[in-house]
Amino acid sequence: MAEQTALIVDGDPAFRERLELTLLRMGLNTLSCGYVQEARDNINKHQPTFCLTEWELPDGGGLDVIGFARAQYPxxxxxxxxxxxxxxxxATAFKAGATDFIAKPLELPKLRELLQSLTQRQNGKAASPPTPSTVAGNAANDRILGNSPAMQQLKATIGKLARSQAPVYIHGESGSGKELVAHQIHLQGARGKGMFVPVNCGAIPENLMESEFFGHKKGSFTGAVTDKQGLFQAAHQGTLFLDEVADLPLNMQVKLLRAIQEGAVKPVGGLEEMPVDVRILSATHKPLEQEVASGRFRQDLYYRLNVITLDVPPLRERQGDLELLVDFFLQKIAKRWQIPVIKLAPDALAALQAYHFPGNVRELENILERACTLCDDNLIRQRDLHLRPAQFEAAVAISHAPVTPPVLVDESIPDDVWNPEDADAEKDLVQRALEYTRWNRTRAAHILGMTFRQLTYRIQKYGLDENQ
Structure with a gap:
């Protein structure tokens, strides 16, 4: 048996013969059959390098072949x-563990490229045929910290998604690590040696979006003094990660959809389209279904991006990982600041374990960095953590709900209802709320549980207008 062997499973003998000839010209050995049971027998007996299967078969379907292969030879x-x-x-195939999903009639150049990437991946492993084992890629997954059940499930899913080229929509709260998850899917996949290009869709000015995504030609607009490569071109044969994709304006969503469908982009001021080979991963903390229902996100783009959905658990659902994460961040801070590793007192650890972390892992890192700055004797105590009051924490959890201006709280509420421990804590809390809402004062007042007038007074009192 040749080292690289392809099993073709298709009910059409003529198609099997044509595909066999194509694979033989590529230097691959082939096996072929027309039934699910024959496919199972061939997999057990010959242990092929990879399998190409039709979705509908006389005695079952491709889903049966995928399930058997995943169970016996992951x-x-x-x-x-x-x-x-x-x-x-x-979507069903990818969730079951398919590596890719190709429509007939076949485009031979794309098929050759896919098979070459598969054979290169297999050549990078041991010369022996695949044997039953756990999902590949666990070593790379070590970059994602956590051993809780939620994180073990996440790592296993990442390993499956890395095998395919399907678009993946990653959903999770702010600070939960969506970009890290996307990067791991990229690193473990066939494109791992290509570029991983992350872009925050909410951070690009609307008038520059087309240029940023697709590039531009010199002289195409004022300030275009040279040709510029766009994000799609930079991610060619790699992965483009669209973070906060729900923030894209509708006119840009149309252009993004066309680029994904056509596999080509036209630079601003250019005359010809440039082919690009990019895997698209996207993420947002907003529920895209609601964005589609409200008309803020195109349904056709939603279906193009949301072939597979991956949910990243918030930190409060993986509290068993807290000590591991704390240790990691304290080690990281010590290395970056070139200081001895700072310890965490028992009362500080207990406070963190009781906290719900509306800002997730990113908030934990920020809390520890601030505490390392404020603590004495290289020991972080509870008072050094300056955790958000529960009032603010609970409000953040519902802060995406629509807000009806102008007054959300009865103006008669006395000031002493709002009573943080000290002025510094109050100033910090108000500033956090303003930054969180991007200085939407009505919404910030709602989150803080105070009136618009009370918030305006505190902004003036602490001189926060100067910090915008």
Whole structure:
């Protein structure tokens, strides 16, 4: 048996013969069959390098082939090649563990490129055929800290998603680590040696978005003094990660959809489209279904990006990882600041364990960095943590709900209802709320549980207007 062997599973003998000839020209050995049971027998007997299967078969379907291969040989890539392609079928296949999903009629250049990437991945492993094992990629997953059940499930799912080229929509709260998850999917996949290009869609000025995504030609607009490569071109043969994709304006969503569908982009001021080979990963803390329902996000783009959804658990659902994360961040801070590792007192650890972390892992890191600055004797105590009061924490959790201006709280509420421990704590809390809402004062007042007038007074009192 040749080292690289492809198993073709298709009910059409003529198609199997054509595909066999194509693979033989690529130097691959082939096996072929037309039924699910024959596919199972071939996988057990010959342990092929990878498998190409039709979605619909006389005695079952590609889902049965995928399930058997995943159970017996998890490292074996399985590609669905079908004339019955649909978004629903593709999503089902990828969730079951398919490596890729290709529609007939086949585009031979793309098929060759895919098979070459699969054979290169297999050549990078031991020369022996795949054997039953755990999901590949656990070593790379070590960059994602956590051993809680929620994180073990997340790591296992990342390993499955890395095997495919399907778009993945990553949903999670702010600070939960969506970009890190996207990067791990990239690193463990066939594109791991290519570029991983992250972009915060909410941070690009609207008038520059097309240039940033697709590039521009010299002289195409005022200030375009040279040709510029766009994000799609930079991510060619790699991965483009669209963070906070829900923040894209509608006119840019149309252009992004066309680029993804056509696999090509036209630079601003350019005359010809440039082909790009990019895997798209996207993320947002907003529920995209609600954005679609409200008309703020295009339904066709939603279906193009949301082939597979991956939920990243918030820190409060993985409290068993807290001590591990605390240790990691304290080590990281000590190394960056070139100081001895600062310890955490028992009362500080207990306070962190009781805290719900509305800002998730990012907030934990910020809390520890601030505490390292304020603590004495290289020991962080509870008082050094300056955790958010529960009133603010609970309000943040519902802060995405629509707010009805102008007055959200009865103006008659006395000031002493709002009573943080000291002025510094109050100033810090008000500033956090303003930054969180991007200086939407009505919404910030709602989060803080005070009137608009009370918030305006405190902004003036602490001179916060100067910090905008």
């Amino acid at each position: 490292a074996m890539p399985v590609v669905v090649v079908t004339g019955k392609a649909s978004v629903e079928a593709a």
